Amino acid sequence: MSTAPRLTALDALHRSLGATMTDFAGWDMPLRYASERDEHNAVRTRAGLFDLSHMGEITVTGPQAAAFLSYALVGNIATVGVGRARYTMIVEADGGILDDLIVYRLAETEAPEYLVVANAGNAQLVLDTLTERAGDFDAEVRDDRDAYALLAVQGPDSPAVLKSVTDADLDGLKYYAGLPGTVAGVPALIARTGYTGEDGFELFVDPAHAEQLWKALTEAGAPYGLIPCGLSCRDTLRLEAGMPLYGHELTTALTPFDAGLGRVVKFEKEGDFVGREALTAAAERAETAPPRKLVGLVAEGRRVPRAGFSVVVDGQVVGEVTSGAPSPTLGKPIAMAYVDAAHAEPGTEGVGVDIRGTHEPYEVVALPFYKRRK
Amino acid sequence: MSNPQQLRYSKEHEWLSALEDGVATVGITEFAANALGDVVYAQLPEVGDTVTAGETCGELESTKSVSDLYSPVTGEVTAANQDVVDDPSLVNSAPFEGGWLFKVRVAEEPKDLLSADEYTAFSGN
Numbered sequence: 001m002s003t004a005p006r007l008t009a010l011d012a013l014h015r016s017l018g019a020t021m022t023d024f025a026g027w028d029m030p031l032r033y034a035s036e037r038d039e040h041n042a043v044r045t046r047a048g049l050f051d052l053s054h055m056g057e058i059t060v061t062g063p064q065a066a067a068f069l070s071y072a073l074v075g076n077i078a079t080v081g082v083g084r085a086r087y088t089m090i091v092e093a094d095g096g097i098l099d100d101l102i103v104y105r106l107a108e109t110e111a112p113e114y115l116v117v118a119n120a121g122n123a124q125l126v127l128d129t130l131t132e133r134a135g136d137f138d139a140e141v142r143d144d145r146d147a148y149a150l151l152a153v154q155g156p157d158s159p160a161v162l163k164s165v166t167d168a169d170l171d172g173l174k175y176y177a178g179l180p181g182t183v184a185g186v187p188a189l190i191a192r193t194g195y196t197g198e199d200g201f202e203l204f205v206d207p208a209h210a211e212q213l214w215k216a217l218t219e220a221g222a223p224y225g226l227i228p229c230g231l232s233c234r235d236t237l238r239l240e241a242g243m244p245l246y247g248h249e250l251t252t253a254l255t256p257f258d259a260g261l262g263r264v265v266k267f268e269k270e271g272d273f274v275g276r277e278a279l280t281a282a283a284e285r286a287e288t289a290p291p292r293k294l295v296g297l298v299a300e301g302r303r304v305p306r307a308g309f310s311v312v313v314d315g316q317v318v319g320e321v322t323s324g325a326p327s328p329t330l331g332k333p334i335a336m337a338y339v340d341a342a343h344a345e346p347g348t349e350g351v352g353v354d355i356r357g358t359h360e361p362y363e364v365v366a367l368p369f370y371k372r373r374k
Numbered sequence: 375m376s377n378p379q380q381l382r383y384s385k386e387h388e389w390l391s392a393l394e395d396g397v398a399t400v401g402i403t404e405f406a407a408n409a410l411g412d413v414v415y416a417q418l419p420e421v422g423d424t425v426t427a428g429e430t431c432g433e434l435e436s437t438k439s440v441s442d443l444y445s446p447v448t449g450e451v452t453a454a455n456q457d458v459v460d461d462p463s464l465v466n467s468a469p470f471e472g473g474w475l476f477k478v479r480v481a482e483e484p485k486d487l488l489s490a491d492e493y494t495a496f497s498g499n
Contacts, residue, residue, distance in 0.1 A: 020408070020411075031411075031438075032411060035411075035466070036412055036437050036438075037409055037412045037437070037463075232411065232437055232438055236437060244497050302414070302415040302435075303415060303417075303435065304414065304415065304440065306440070307441075325437055325438075326414040326415070326435070326437055333414075333415075346423050356440075
């Protein structure tokens with residue numbers, strides 16, 4: 001793209017902190033501030049602060065908002081209660097995944113209101129697709145990308161950090177729930193969601209308030225060892241937690257069933273939905289004759305598998321790595337990969353990854369690599 | 375950051391020490407270490423290997439990527455830094471000191487290397 005990258009409301013602050021910036025889906029985003037391993041470990045053991053303002057917010061309102069979203073997405077949005085959130089996907093008519101999404105049902109005003117959060121790289125496509133699918137429904141689809149900055153506080157100490165700057169009932173806020181509140185004097189949608197495998201919060205605020213909130217959270221978090229965290233550690237955190245990333249584990253060439261995420265598809269919901277027919281067939285195929293399965297790989301050596309590398313058995317290609325990185329928590333390289341079903345069972349012998357011509361041995365494991373203690 | 379004056383530098387971001395009994399020490403610059411991010415794996419040339427100026431002789435792997443390691447000089451490897459193999463983060467924490475990579479008995483005087491000031495101008499750091 002020749003256009004200049006988009007900047008978040010916190011851009012100047014990131015630069016003053018000495019962040020290494022990177023282009024991500026057309027946005028100039030912090031990759032890391034100092035050591036990405038230190039940032040990763042801070043989130044696993046204490047708390048980390050992220051700017052995620054590149055995520056794509058779309059508001060859906062109107063009397064038929066729920067029915068419309070249940071038609072346009074694979075989940076049953078009609079069953080999402082006020083103040084709750086749902087992980088779901090939007091697919092093409094052929095079942096191919098266009099994006100994975102979180103849908104928050106906001107507090108009811110005159111009409112139901114939902115906040116749909118899409119990946120930065122897919123936000124325009126999701127917006128266009130929802131607008132197109134809204135057709136005859138009495139619902140409005142609104143591009144709210146410029147209306148929100150998104151900050152995340154993640155890690156075991158994140159509730160303590162946030163409690164020191166808000167009176168909102170965080171103890172009553174369950175995982176995958178969201179409530180309006182005030183944080184450090186800033187009106188925010190406080191959601192208990194994240195992409196790190198830890199407890200944590202995502203705060204949707206007016207971009208004009210983003211810097212004030214960032215500074216207040218930095219100050220409140222200092223006694224807990226909270227540090228600013230970039231996208232590099234966000235990627236290793238989500239990989240350890242076995243969470244898929246669009247463009248890697250999820251693509252238009254795969255259905256939710258191919259990705260091992262068939263549970264997000266709700267056939268039992270009322271009315272038709274885009275992809276129903278194709279997904280019915282995909283569900284049956286996944287049940288009877290799955291072509292490949294998404295597995296975890298743990299290296300025996302120290303060389304790191306990267307996206308696109310071949311998974312091999314006896315010199316034959318049996319799969320492909322979708323994400324790979326050195327795992328700070330395990331202290332070994334790890335990867336997610338789609339592997340032929342015959343070699344996908346945890347403990348399968350003789351599986352390797354072709355790393356620049358050398359077949360390095362890998363152990364097949366069940367996902368996730370890391371699960372937090374509750 | 376500052377690039378030590380007594381070293382010479384390649385455009386591939388390696389540094390080369392002054393010769394001591396015909397042997398020079400090689401590492402990567404702080405600029406390169408910062409660009410890589412946390413180094414997690416170092417594959418270094420082995421003692422006895424012949425390395426050639428401008429050609430790859432190993433690799434450095436970081437969280438986000440893998441980079442070829444180029445030799446800034448031609449000669450025979452006399453030592454590889456086992457400390458870096460055991461703890462690759464030394465490349466980040468002390469790129470010009472404890473994070474050195476290998477030593478070479480220099481076969482021919484290297485050409486086209488930059489002074490510290492020239493490298494600083496070249497890398498912008």
